[in-house]
Amino acid sequence: MVNIVIKTVGLTVYYGGRKVLEDVNVDIFENSISAVIGPSGTGKSSFLRSLNRLNDLIPGAKVVGEVYYRGKNIYDEGVNVYLIRTRIGMVFQRPTIFPMSIYENVAFGLRINNVKDEDVIYKRVRNALVMAALWDEVKDRLEESAYNLSTGQQQRLCLARTLAIEPDVLLLDEPTSYLDPKSTKKIEDVLLKLKNSYTIIIVTHSLSQARRISDYVLVFMPDDDNVGKLIEYGPSPQVLNSPVDPKTREYVEGLIG
Amino acid sequence: MDRTVKYASLATLIIPIAILTIFFIQVFIDGSKHIDLGFILGSPSYDPGETGILPVIIGSIYIVGLSSIISFLLGLGLSIYIVEFVENERIRDLVYFVIDMLAGVPSVVYGLVGLGFIGYVLGAGRSILTGAITMSFLILPLTVVATLEAFRSIPESLKMTAYSLGASRQEVVTNLLIPLGLSRALTGSILAVARALGEAAPILVISGLLFTKTIPLSLFDEFTVLPLYIFNLVTRPQPIYRELASAVIIVLIAIFMLVSITSIYFRLRYSYRLYEV
Numbered sequence: 001m002v003n004i005v006i007k008t009v010g011l012t013v014y015y016g017g018r019k020v021l022e023d024v025n026v027d028i029f030e031n032s033i034s035a036v037i038g039p040s041g042t043g044k045s046s047f048l049r050s051l052n053r054l055n056d057l058i059p060g061a062k063v064v065g066e067v068y069y070r071g072k073n074i075y076d077e078g079v080n081v082y083l084i085r086t087r088i089g090m091v092f093q094r095p096t097i098f099p100m101s102i103y104e105n106v107a108f109g110l111r112i113n114n115v116k117d118e119d120v121i122y123k124r125v126r127n128a129l130v131m132a133a134l135w136d137e138v139k140d141r142l143e144e145s146a147y148n149l150s151t152g153q154q155q156r157l158c159l160a161r162t163l164a165i166e167p168d169v170l171l172l173d174e175p176t177s178y179l180d181p182k183s184t185k186k187i188e189d190v191l192l193k194l195k196n197s198y199t200i201i202i203v204t205h206s207l208s209q210a211r212r213i214s215d216y217v218l219v220f221m222p223d224d225d226n227v228g229k230l231i232e233y234g235p236s237p238q239v240l241n242s243p244v245d246p247k248t249r250e251y252v253e254g255l256i257g
Numbered sequence: 258m259d260r261t262v263k264y265a266s267l268a269t270l271i272i273p274i275a276i277l278t279i280f281f282i283q284v285f286i287d288g289s290k291h292i293d294l295g296f297i298l299g300s301p302s303y304d305p306g307e308t309g310i311l312p313v314i315i316g317s318i319y320i321v322g323l324s325s326i327i328s329f330l331l332g333l334g335l336s337i338y339i340v341e342f343v344e345n346e347r348i349r350d351l352v353y354f355v356i357d358m359l360a361g362v363p364s365v366v367y368g369l370v371g372l373g374f375i376g377y378v379l380g381a382g383r384s385i386l387t388g389a390i391t392m393s394f395l396i397l398p399l400t401v402v403a404t405l406e407a408f409r410s411i412p413e414s415l416k417m418t419a420y421s422l423g424a425s426r427q428e429v430v431t432n433l434l435i436p437l438g439l440s441r442a443l444t445g446s447i448l449a450v451a452r453a454l455g456e457a458a459p460i461l462v463i464s465g466l467l468f469t470k471t472i473p474l475s476l477f478d479e480f481t482v483l484p485l486y487i488f489n490l491v492t493r494p495q496p497i498y499r500e501l502a503s504a505v506i507i508v509l510i511a512i513f514m515l516v517s518i519t520s521i522y523f524r525l526r527y528s529y530r531l532y533e534v
């Protein structure tokens with residue numbers, strides 16, 4: 001029996017009173033890659049941000065419903081939000097590089113989380129860079145500004161920075177949409193390896209990416225009032241090859257989106 | 258028609274620059290011959306040939322240095338509070354409004370309030386301390402604008418990233434906003450330093466001295482500043498005093514240039530490139 005790492009119940013998101021995502025009920029399984037697909041504006045990013053409570057920081061945002069992380073509702077009172085965010089890490093669409101050295105970018109999360117021993121920090125920075133398949137490219141220039149890296153390398157640096165704090169779940173919001181095919185491939189290969197020790201949820205604009213790397217697919221579609229809904233969800237081959245919902249069929253055949 | 262506009266706008270640029278240039282040349286011709294070590298390191302004297310301005314320079318350095326530091330720290334705290342901790346738009350707008358209003362208050366009013374409250378009610382007297390604290394509030398709107406601008410220039414996405422790594426608000430402030438914004442905030446505050454250096458009215462109210470022979474040492478000593486001494490000199494009828502005033506103006510400008518160059522150095526040395534990412 002596979003473990004359920006994240007379970008949402010009636011998850012609904014509002015911005016300034018406007019409902020943008022309604023009633024998402026889904027189970028995310030351990031050591032799997034779940035791809036979130038659907039047209040833009042259907043609440044895919046909002047969905048991700050409600051899984052690590054990043055929506056808390058957006059003025060006017062309101063999340064209703066429950067999100068269980070390993071059996072505990074992260075929206076319960078008294079939950080340590082900061083701890084949750086270190087367990088459920090996130091990588092954004094555009095590389096979010098700090099204007100610091102390559103090393104300090106990766107060490108940032110460790111320093112925030114009070115890791116003081118410089119040897120420990122170095123080891124974890126190196127491990128994270130190795131896991132993100134970036135170590136060989138940067139090991140001789142860790143003190144250089146991270147801005148000197150290519151966009152593809154910067155995105156892997158962001159991944160390394162998240163990995164350095166040793167999370168349990170990785171949320172990735174269209175991480176390859178600004179990358180060329182070669183850099184995209186590198187990230188995909190890394191994710192496939194990471195799957196063995198992490199649970200991964202990735203929003204993707206690319207159906208072929210979903211085909212290549214995901215085990216499960218979540219399809220988000222707008223309803224008649226333009227509110228995002230999870231309309232279909234299941235193992236990738238099933239959803240992508242023989243979808244049940246007609247809208248999903250149109251979408252995977254390239255007719256919507 | 259286009260031409261007329263072009264030349265007219267060119268003239269509005271050139272005429273003020275020309276007037277300023279002529280003024281500076283005049284000041285330099287008049288003043289430079291009086292500047293020597295004796296002038297810089299001496300004390301004011303009734304004999305115009307013997308006079309010096311060390312106590313006045315020290316007074317100015319005290320006032321400018323202290324008020325810049327106090328005001329910068331206040332501005333830093335206030336901006337961080339506004340940017341990171343005020344959730345309510347109304348309160349934020351109210352704070353902006355108050356800062357705008359403070360910027361519009363005539364400087365002599367600061368002097369009167371400073372003397373009355375800090376000088377008499379709190380008992381600091383007509384001292385450097387009273388002058389510096391008053392001056393730091395006078396230039397606060399400028400430091401707040403500079404520090405606010407520095408913190409606002411840090412992209413939201415970087416803050417979100419820090420939060421996503423488990424940072425608390427405090428940690429975002431200390432580990433991200435301050436390291437990234439500090440050099441920009443410092444160099445932005447140069448206008449405030451210039452203001453503190455050139456302001457005469459509130460100090461006239463507080464210190465009441467147009468010149469002093471004793472070098473102020475403690476924070477509770479009486480003092481005067483360069484702009485007041487210039488004022489003192491130009492009000493005298495003999496031409497020699499006008500020349501001495503020019504000499505003091507040169508010193509004032511030199512101090513300002515020193516501060517500017519230091520701040521530009523810091524900007525180049527420590528500034529980070531920030532992109533909207």
Ligand SMILES: Nc1ncnc2c1ncn2[C@@H]1O[C@H](COP(=O)(O)OP(=O)(O)O)[C@@H](O)[C@H]1O
Nearest residue numbers: 015016020039040041042043044045046047058
């Ligand atoms: N910070 C925000 N404030 C207000 N509305 C937002 C915000 N973020 C997203 N939205 C709105 O919520 C809806 C869903 O957005 P999003 O979650 O970004 O969708 P997707 O990632 O699928 O493109 C959109 O209509 C968008 O305009």
Ligand SMILES: [Mg+2]
Nearest residue numbers: 044045046173
């Ligand atoms: Mg999105």
